[in-house]
Each structure stands twice: as C-alpha cells, then as structure tokens.
Amino acid sequence: MPIKKNIEGGGGGLWRRSYTLPTILIVMALLGIVHLKGTYPLFGGEQVGSAINLTLDQMKTKDDDSDWEIKPLAIMKSRSQGFRPVYIYSNVTPDHMDQYSQEKQDQIILALTKANDIKANLNPRVEPPFFVDLAANDALVLSNTFFLEKNGWEGVCIEANPEYWYRLASFRTCTIIGAAVGGKPEDNGLEVNFALKGVLGGVVGHGTDNNEDNSANVVQVKRNLVSILTIFNQTNVPKVIDYMSLDVEGAESMVMEHFPWSDYSFKFLTIERPKDDLKEKLKLNGYKMVLVLTLYGETLWIHQPSVLLPLEEIWTIAGEYNNTYFSRVIP
Known part of the structure; x- marks a missing residue:
C-alpha cells in the first residue's frame, strides 16, 4: 500500500x-x-x-502479509576482505539426525561446559555457548559441533573443501566460511595448493600431512589463504569462545602461528596431534592439556583461568562417555 x-x-x-x-x-x-x-x-x-x-x-x-517477520540472513561485516556471499537453496533434511563426533568429543564438551557454567554461576546463560570448528568437513558425519548446535550452541564452521559446502549450508544453522586458513592478515590472498582428499585433505606444504611427496597424484586446487583473525573479525566471533575444534591435517601450527592470544580465548579445545611449537604457545597463554582422547592423538585442552573444574572432575565427566581410548595427562 x-x-x-x-x-x-x-x-x-x-x-x-x-x-x-x-x-x-x-x-x-x-x-x-x-x-x-x-x-x-x-x-x-x-x-x-x-x-x-x-x-x-x-x-x-x-x-x-500480516504475519510478516524480519528474519535477517547472516552476512559478513563487509566485502572489503575478499569474502563473497553465496546463498544455497536446500529443502532437504538429513537422513540421520543423530550424528556425533568420532570419539564423543561433542558430548564430552557439552557436559564439561554445563558443569563449568554451574561452577561459574553462568546457568542460565545470557548468550548461548559458542564454537569454532576448523576444519568442519561434513555437516553431520563425524562432526564435532553438530550435536552442540542441536543443543542450542552458535558458532562458525570453516571448511576449504567445496565438496562439503552444500551439506554444511543445508544442514547447519551456524555461519559457514569457505576458506583455507593461515598466516597473518597481511598475508591474506596468498595462494596455496589444497589437496582434495575428503576428511584427509588440506593445505599442501612442508610439515603438513599433505606434503608435496604424498600429494603428487592427488587432485589439488588453488586456494587463497585468509588469517584466522580476519575471519574472527568479519564474523563477530566473541572474545571468549567456549570450544574450538582444531583438526587441519598437520597444519594446526600454521593456522595458529600468529593467533592473537591476548584478544581471544577458548575455554575448551580439542586439537589433533598438535606439534611442539603449538603446545608451547598454548602453555605460555594459560592452556593445559588434560586428556588424550584417541589413539590417533586427539588432545583436550582447557584455558585454566576460564575453566573452574578440577582435573579429577574433568576426567570423571569425560570418562563417562566410554571412549575406546582414554589417557589422563597427569600434571
């Protein structure tokens, strides 16, 4: 009218x-x-x-439409950093909604977060818990964060492999970032090779699982690196993040090399096979490894100033989820 x-x-x-x-x-x-x-x-x-x-x-x-409501679509802060929006149409639902992570990391993190919230008098919360999933891989299968999302969490899934983007956009409600992560903000746009090997794919480079020798016969695509700080700034990630899942096939140190530890913190992290340099940075910034969850080296870390649970309680909670392999890290 x-x-x-x-x-x-x-x-x-x-x-x-x-x-x-x-x-x-x-x-x-x-x-x-x-x-x-x-x-x-x-x-x-x-x-x-x-x-x-x-x-x-x-x-x-x-x-x-008298019942019209404003329901804004998620959007980046700006396009000045090289991000381009893609809105994927999907009207399908997943066949199996009860999908969990490989070694119940999601259930352990959910239980630990609830217990820590009670200790910190954050129950109920003003804002929902927040996760960062890098790299996300499939939206559901073996996801460390889908179960958290089903329980009211918000977050960011970061994935460079385009074969996963459709399902991520279809089945997830969090922000989806299609990017290869690494370097400083000044390095944004640096071109790297990315091996398309499904869950084992990643940046091809020295020190990563996908090095030049074992990736010679693998399909590779060119990708532009973007720093994790740029992604955090562009997506308004909170300064205190409840959980980060970091598994980028040997590139964890590259991703976190220039991370601004004084600006952001993670209450809980799971990191697959962190190298010694990353372990040292974590320790210097108040983090402590408390568990080795799997035979393939999945580790659980806590930010000691933020997590009020004693080690025994952390071990007890994690032990309730019947992991196939479980090793306490004794101080």
Missing part, C-alpha cells in the same frame, strides 16, 4: 506524492539514515548493527 508523504519543495510550496515503502527505505539508505542488507549488499560500508535488515523481497511482501 503506498504511503502518503508530504515533502516541502525548494520554493516553499508543498507538493504531494505517493511513495512505496521500498522507495522510502532506499532513499533513506542513500541519505545514510538506514542501511539495507539482503541477499546481496546493496551499498558498501559497515553492515553489522544496522537499523533495518530487509531483503527487497521482504519489503515487497510486507504490506501483503
């Missing part, structure tokens, strides 16, 4: 004209009164925290 708007002309006279709601909002956006966001950026500049968050289709149907 058109909205009648009186506008005073330059000669002092008054003239009338009918304006539709989309027209008014677009004019206001151009004047800097509001920002518009939608399935693609209409205007440049900072887009987080805008007063109105509508797609053009939403604006067109508002007057025809």
